[in-house]
Amino acid sequence: MSFQPVLPLSGYTGWRFLQRTLDSQQEAFSNSGPVKTAAEYFRENISKAATAEDLVADRRLLGVALGAFGLDEDIDAKAFIKKVLAEGTLEKDALASKLSDKRYARLAEAFGYGNAGPRVWMEGFADEIIDKYQAKQFQVAVGEQNESLRLALNVTAGLEEIGAAEKTDNAAWFGMMGNGPLRAVFEGALGFPKSFGKIDLDQQLDQFRSRAQSTFGTSDMAEIAGDPQLQEKLVRLYLIRSEASAMTSLSGANAALTLLSNLR
Incomplete structure (x- = not known):
């Protein structure tokens, strides 16, 4: 076992x-x-x-x-x-x-x-x-x-792999966008909705970089990947927002059950 x-x-x-x-x-x-x-x-x-x-x-x-x-x-x-x-x-x-x-x-x-x-x-x-x-x-x-903790564990290795493979900042961002687990963390940390992935790729890139700049003080993927404090902030925001979202969903489900109970 x-x-x-x-x-x-x-x-x-x-x-x-x-x-x-x-x-x-x-x-x-x-x-x-x-x-x-x-x-x-x-x-x-x-x-x-x-x-x-x-x-x-x-x-x-x-x-x-x-x-x-x-x-x-x-x-x-x-x-x-x-x-x-x-x-x-x-x-x-x-x-x-x-x-x-x-x-x-x-x-x-x-x-x-x-x-x-x-x-x-x-x-x-x-x-x-x-x-x-x-x-x-x-x-x-x-x-x-705990799926959220699994995704958080992948962050450092995922960023290292992108840094080793991509030569330009745009390529690095697109590399992150093509990495499902890493993208999920960035989307969650930066507060994007689940529907965000449906818009044009270039628009996604612009939005990712804009929010990264306002959140981390930089939109340079190499800088984010090379700074442990920025990585920790990325993970912290992702986990806090993920847990808040889960609690909201749970509260909504409990409220719905209460309403159904009252209708009986």
Whole structure:
């Protein structure tokens, strides 16, 4: 049985508790049965996956590979994942290059099959993927109890990935907009409604940058990504507003039940 994260509180108070206990909780989670077994199997067998076809043919290896990038749900989409891996990211018409979800590009780059060649034999490769896998799976476990805290846990890594992949500020903002979990945090923290994603992309960019400037004192994504205090403010606003929204919804539901009871 896997170690279940201890989350006695929700909202920003819960986040502060999780931050204080994060190292010990992650270590306990990584050493729990299924996670530890998956990591050991990957470390011992990944060097056998010389091709993309080899990797997708081994469900246990593929589970760790996909889990490291938050793509667990694609475990049965073998033909799709094989194409992503085999084509790499060097060509503009490669599948991973065309997908708006950049997790696939990061997966393809990490394994290298369609780029400079497989990285599975490189020193430290297995540990690199296992570290990502354990961190992502811990986030999943947190999300099973509290989705808002899972999204908050993704912020630092998500911003680092965008910073490493995008060369211009506009590209970085679009990268955030294409990253579902990270976008949810930005939207919530900056007070955008759920319908916000339906407007024109360029208008979304303008609105994101405008509110970031007024909220954080900067609209430079690199500055936000590189400042721990700004990241903490981003998370704090997101969690406070998420909890307030949840309480409002709950109050509305309770009011509706009261009205229905009175009608009986």
